[in-house]
Amino acid sequence: MSTMTLARAVNASLRSAMMDDPRVLLLGEDIGKLGGVFRVTDGLLDQFGAARVIDTPLAESGIMGTAVGLAYRGYRPVVEIQFDGFVYPAFDQIVCQVAKLYYRTRGAVRMPLTIRIPWGGGIGAAEHHSESPEAYFVHTAGLRVIAASDPREAYVLLRQAIASDDPVVFFEPKRLYHSKGEVDTDLDLADEPPMGLARVVRDGTDVTLVTYGAQVAIALDAAVAAEDEGVSIEVIDLRSISPVDYRTVTASVRKTGRAIVTHEAAREAGVGAEIVASIAERCFEYLEAAPQRVTGHDIPYPPAKLEGHHLPDLDRILAAVDRVMDRPHTLAGAAQ
Amino acid sequence: MLTPAAVPDLALSVDDAARVLTPEGERIPDPTLDPWLGSLDPGLLRALYRDMVLTRRVDAEGFALQRQGQLGLWPPCRGQEAVQIGTTHALAAADMIFPSYRETGVVLARGARPDEFVMAWRGEAHTAYDIQRLRMAPMQVIIGAHALHATGYAMGIQRDGADEIAVAYFGDGATSQGDVSEALVFSASYQAPVVFVCSNNQWAISEPVDVQSRVPLAARAPGFGIPSMRVDGNDVLACYAAMRWARERARRGEGPTFLEAVTYRMGPHTTADDPTRYRDAAEVERWQRRDPITRFETYLRAQGLLDDDAVAEVAAAADTLAAAVRAACVGAQTRPGVEVLDDVYAEPHTGLAEERREYAEYLAGFAETEERA
Numbered sequence: 001m002s003t004m005t006l007a008r009a010v011n012a013s014l015r016s017a018m019m020d021d022p023r024v025l026l027l028g029e030d031i032g033k034l035g036g037v038f039r040v041t042d043g044l045l046d047q048f049g050a051a052r053v054i055d056t057p058l059a060e061s062g063i064m065g066t067a068v069g070l071a072y073r074g075y076r077p078v079v080e081i082q083f084d085g086f087v088y089p090a091f092d093q094i095v096c097q098v099a100k101l102y103y104r105t106r107g108a109v110r111m112p113l114t115i116r117i118p119w120g121g122g123i124g125a126a127e128h129h130s131e132s133p134e135a136y137f138v139h140t141a142g143l144r145v146i147a148a149s150d151p152r153e154a155y156v157l158l159r160q161a162i163a164s165d166d167p168v169v170f171f172e173p174k175r176l177y178h179s180k181g182e183v184d185t186d187l188d189l190a191d192e193p194p195m196g197l198a199r200v201v202r203d204g205t206d207v208t209l210v211t212y213g214a215q216v217a218i219a220l221d222a223a224v225a226a227e228d229e230g231v232s233i234e235v236i237d238l239r240s241i242s243p244v245d246y247r248t249v250t251a252s253v254r255k256t257g258r259a260i261v262t263h264e265a266a267r268e269a270g271v272g273a274e275i276v277a278s279i280a281e282r283c284f285e286y287l288e289a290a291p292q293r294v295t296g297h298d299i300p301y302p303p304a305k306l307e308g309h310h311l312p313d314l315d316r317i318l319a320a321v322d323r324v325m326d327r328p329h330t331l332a333g334a335a336q
Numbered sequence: 337m338l339t340p341a342a343v344p345d346l347a348l349s350v351d352d353a354a355r356v357l358t359p360e361g362e363r364i365p366d367p368t369l370d371p372w373l374g375s376l377d378p379g380l381l382r383a384l385y386r387d388m389v390l391t392r393r394v395d396a397e398g399f400a401l402q403r404q405g406q407l408g409l410w411p412p413c414r415g416q417e418a419v420q421i422g423t424t425h426a427l428a429a430a431d432m433i434f435p436s437y438r439e440t441g442v443v444l445a446r447g448a449r450p451d452e453f454v455m456a457w458r459g460e461a462h463t464a465y466d467i468q469r470l471r472m473a474p475m476q477v478i479i480g481a482h483a484l485h486a487t488g489y490a491m492g493i494q495r496d497g498a499d500e501i502a503v504a505y506f507g508d509g510a511t512s513q514g515d516v517s518e519a520l521v522f523s524a525s526y527q528a529p530v531v532f533v534c535s536n537n538q539w540a541i542s543e544p545v546d547v548q549s550r551v552p553l554a555a556r557a558p559g560f561g562i563p564s565m566r567v568d569g570n571d572v573l574a575c576y577a578a579m580r581w582a583r584e585r586a587r588r589g590e591g592p593t594f595l596e597a598v599t600y601r602m603g604p605h606t607t608a609d610d611p612t613r614y615r616d617a618a619e620v621e622r623w624q625r626r627d628p629i630t631r632f633e634t635y636l637r638a639q640g641l642l643d644d645d646a647v648a649e650v651a652a653a654a655d656t657l658a659a660a661v662r663a664a665c666v667g668a669q670t671r672p673g674v675e676v677l678d679d680v681y682a683e684p685h686t687g688l689a690e691e692r693r694e695y696a697e698y699l700a701g702f703a704e705t706e707e708r709a
Binding site for chain 1: 431434461462463466467468472474478481483484485486487488489490491492493494495496502514515518519520522525678679680681682683685686688703
């Protein structure tokens with residue numbers, strides 16, 4: 001057990017996966033000598049060589065398409081997309097090829113790719129560097145979509161993603177790259193819950209707050225603030241946003257009778273819409289209030305100085321808590 | 337200006353391509369191709385002829401089956417038999433092929449069963465053939481995407497140290513796609529053992545090749561650091577020789593090669609297309625005189641390797657194969673409906689498992705209703 005940042009946990013996860021399986025190799029821009037723009041792949045080129053840590057030309061579709069070819073050949077490529085907003089040039093390869101080849105060949109071709117995407121806002125980045133594109137991938141059958149929320153989760157989930165015979169889009173909240181946590185790199189993966197399962201990170205009785213990624217920490221802060229006002233919030237970290245572990249979500253909502261979903265991505269046709277609809281289908285007779293969404297606005301990602309108005313913060317979550325509790329907005333978190 | 341400006345003659349000339357057989361079927365020397373032909377085995381020559389005739393016959397059958405409502409669509413390859421059969425025969429069985437959707441002859445030369453030509457076009461499956469047995473990726477519909485797959489696969493061959501190559505087949509239109517340019521960049525950067533076969537059939541649906549390129553397509557590859565050859569795509573021997581050259585380069589570790597096979601799509605793009613809207617009959621007539629099968633037959637007869645009896649025997653074999661394709665098509669059994677939900681994920685997926693269970697129950701309800709009736 002040691003304390004490490006999320007970036008180091010991802011590094012350790014890649015290293016152990018590469019040591020365990022010679023078919024695992026990495027492709028991406030600047031991942032070799034530089035160690036990646038976030039230094040996530042630091043040291044891996046020295047340890048595993050250029051045949052397994054492949055610095056690629058600057059072409060996202062090319063990276064993804066050649067990874068498809070390597071997967072055809074039996075390799076297990078881990079692709080790094082440098083920033084969330086740069087995944088779109090590879091979108092065709094991901095949705096038309098990576099996601100569908102297993103289905104198109106009725107199981108004859110496996111695509112055990114892991115697509116790592118530094119993800120989301122909150123770091124004051126330049127344009128195209130703070131996107132939340134998860135809904136595009138959740139909407140695509142054949143992909144699994146995973147979001148890490150702390151260093152330990154990042155370590156375990158990434159190992160599981162690389163071991164999966166299905167393609168996995170793996171979101172790493174870049175806002176948390178430097179946040180620290182306890183990670184046991186000697187843990188036995190067989191003892192860990194599968195990556196498809198959600199986890200209840202805080203028990204509560206009044207409201208179920210469903211979220212994932214960097215938003216988990218904000219949800220926990222909101223739960224603490226709400227407790228001071230006498231509202232007990234159960235926080236669920238989805239971990240997997242495709243498939244969603246509805247067994248855990250519905251069990252919680254049936255207990256609390258109230259549900260809020262929060263994420264950074266825009267609201268329209270977002271992951272929150274899907275989860276709220278599913279909660280309505282599965283828990284209608286248990287609900288005390290209409291489920292709420294607390295999301296980014298339906299806007300292109302704003303300039304860095306304004307991103308605080310876009311990213312759903314503790315107070316916007318608490319306002320939603322007031323709505324589902326059917327009481328005037330009295331809760332307040334951090335002073336504005 | 338709303339249309340591209342006039343293109344230099346060189347980009348459009350169909351005669352500025354390496355060949356060893358004239359359109360009249362006369363053997364002529366070519367310094368680049370001849371070393372790769374040597375003294376050709378008569379068995380190979382007869383096989384090239386036979387496979388071209390069989391391809392044309394299967395192609396005609398596919399067209400007819402579509403017109404009769406048995407197939408949803410068919411992409412004819414008439415006129416392109418030489419590039420497909422010539423290049424495929426130059427490969428080893430282990431070489432991995434990434435074809436586009438018009439490569440009926442490549443599928444045939446790889447030993448497809450009759451049903452494997454039509455199941456995709458009938459809509460029974462996305463992939464018509466056994467990709468492991470044929471060592472062929474599924475036919476690619478997204479234009480040019482598979483040039484990258486072949487490149488990545490070749491990078492895998494490199495890592496395995498295997499004596500194999502990867503091949504991507506695509507058309508002239510695909511060269512306008514970013515993925516093909518990216519495949520040229522990646523394959524050159526890593527010197528991957530891959531051969532790109534561009535069947536320049538002059539038309540990307542209704543867009544002529546001069547909308548795609550200001551220079552001969554083969555002239556682009558050297559700009560990426562990739563040797564290329566512009567070869568007569570209606571000369572099966574030239575196509576065979578060119579692929580042997582390219583394959584040897586790849587095997588020796590000399591990296592990718594780009595072949596532009598100058599040919600012509602005699603029919604429509606697909607059965608949904610009407611080429612009379614965009615090209616004139618005189619052009620088709622000109623290409624008719626360059627027919628790859630007629631040309632090769634003339635040559636083989638002159639060599640004493642083919643006579644009327646042999647021609648009749650091949651024609652009969654082609655009819656037999658076409659009948660088998662027809663029977664397989666008409667007799668196809670559609671899978672049970674619930675299987676539409678199968679093979680989306682390699683590992684259990686809770687969401688889809690639930691969806692499948694619900695749909696199976698829903699379908700079972702109909703069965704119960706029928707039983708009661």
